[in-house]
Amino acid sequence: MDSQLNDVASHAWLGPPIDARPLFAPGHAALMATLRGLEPADWRKEAVPGWTVRDLTAHILGDFYGRLARHRDGHQEGPDPAPGETLEAFIHRINQEWVDANRRVSPAALIDTVDLVGGQIVRFFESTDLNALRWGVSWAGIDPAPMWLDSARELTEYWTHRQQIRHAIGQHTDPEPRFLAVVLDTFMRALPHTLRNTDAPVGTQVRMHIAGPAGGTWTVTATEPRWSLAEPDTGQPAAVLHLDAETAWRLCTRGIQPDTALARARIEGDRDLAEATCQIVSIIY
16 A cells, blocks of 8 residues: 555656546547548548558557557567567557558448447456556556556547547547547646757746636646656746647647747746747647
């Protein structure tokens, strides 16, 4: 018990825990509604550079299988990084291998399988212990990570891929704030890691403000030995970065680059600190 409490305390710099578990079921339902609404030609449209809607759907299915295999079933077999291969390169390689292998699978079969396996994913995440230690979250700079962050990260990935499919077929980002609010809150947990190489006196604060019904305010503080989201906002930040929600989530997933986000931002205070904060990325990139 003491060990678990110490583990929880050691993650305080990530900010208050997020409970994304109630959103997996409605999130999966929204994904299935999107997939079932696709026209035959939609499956061939580019969703992300190099991948069609069908490719991206196959990738989602691969994510489902990988999570269940390792964390529900304890299955450890599978590809390993090549000598000298970085985590990012390894992830991109095995993702591409999976997508290539699944190009023989029809959209109808993908829909059926994503629905079936996605239901198992929902049940898996609904039953998780938020304080358990799971996969690391590289963009937050923590390994292993508490399950609350790991599961919230996973929700953001499914949500992001659903938006990429929507955009590919000419639809706007889903404005539902109950999803986007949790997505943005999760993405902001990258702030301490984003500023890890930014020197500032202890106590220096930078505030990220995201406008809109799904937005909010996150304050990151320079502490020893790291920047932290756990410290109270003193009301005197050295820099404030104001973004709209659409710009913020696209920046965090590199749908736009930091210079584009900065052109849309409103900055108060130290511009160098604000520009460093705008390097935030909340995916393996």
